[in-house]
Amino acid sequence: MRHLITLIAAATAVTGLAAPAQAADCDVQCQLDLQHQNAVPRTSFYDPPASLPWALPGSVIRKQETTDYTAGPATRIMYHSRTSAGRDVAATAVVLVPKGKAPAGGWPVVVDAHGSSGIGGPCAPSLMKDLYHGNQMMDFVNSGYAVVAPDYAGLGTDGRPELVNKTAEANDVIYAQQAARRVRSDLSSRWVLWGHSQGGGAAMGVGERS
Known part of the structure; x- marks a missing residue:
């Protein structure tokens, strides 16, 4: 945890709707249409191995280069994480990097812990073209930071x-x-x-370990 240089947790009201920002004049059907238009097709990439072989947390299960997102080219990853009980579990995330050559020592990283996007697999931000709040991520990228955006285990994966x-x-x-x-x-x-x-809670959980 020594490399965690700053931690910012902004805890706001929790919502459960996986959709882009809602317009006041957009009814329920309109919102459903927006969600459909914003969806990235779920592929077999999100299916963990039938019998997940044990590995150290942070180990990579698979990766995939993609242009699915409005934020630009990205790397989608599946990796080993741990449940609250310490059980090995597969989770997914997206990695965005600035254009050009990285500075000495590599691109500094912002881990973007997203707010509540829903409770089902299709609610994963990596299954949304806008990454749920991709404009914010691009602000980081355009400022010279790489962004790692975890879905949280159980979103995207089964x-x-x-x-x-x-x-x-x-x-x-x-x-x-x-x-x-x-x-x-x-x-x-x-x-x-x-x-x-929800990501504010994740940030507090990380902070308690540092």
Whole structure:
């Protein structure tokens, strides 16, 4: 945890709707249409091995380069995390990096712990073209930071997410940035965590360990 240089937790009201920002004149059908238009098709990438072989947390299960997102080219990863009870579990995340050559020591990293996006597999931010709040991520990228955006185990992958369990979500955050560095050699070991809503709880969980 020595490489965690800053931690910002903004805890706001929790919402459960996986959708883009809602317009006042957009009714229920309109919202459903927006969600459909924003969806990234779920592929077999999100299916963990039938018998998940044990590995250290932060180990990479698979990676995939993608242009599915409005934020630009990205690397999608599946990695080993841990539940609140310490059980090995597969989780997914997305990695975005700035254009150009990384500075000496690699791109500094922002881990973006997202707010509540829903409780089912399709509610994973990595299954949304806008990454649930991709404009915010691009602000970081355009400022010279790589972004690691974990889904939280059970979103994207099969299984029931441990909703607002700060221990499980802190695991997903910590091990996502470790896995990201294993697939991107141009990332720095220095990282900062930004979390809001549900992600604010994840940030507090990480902070309690530092």
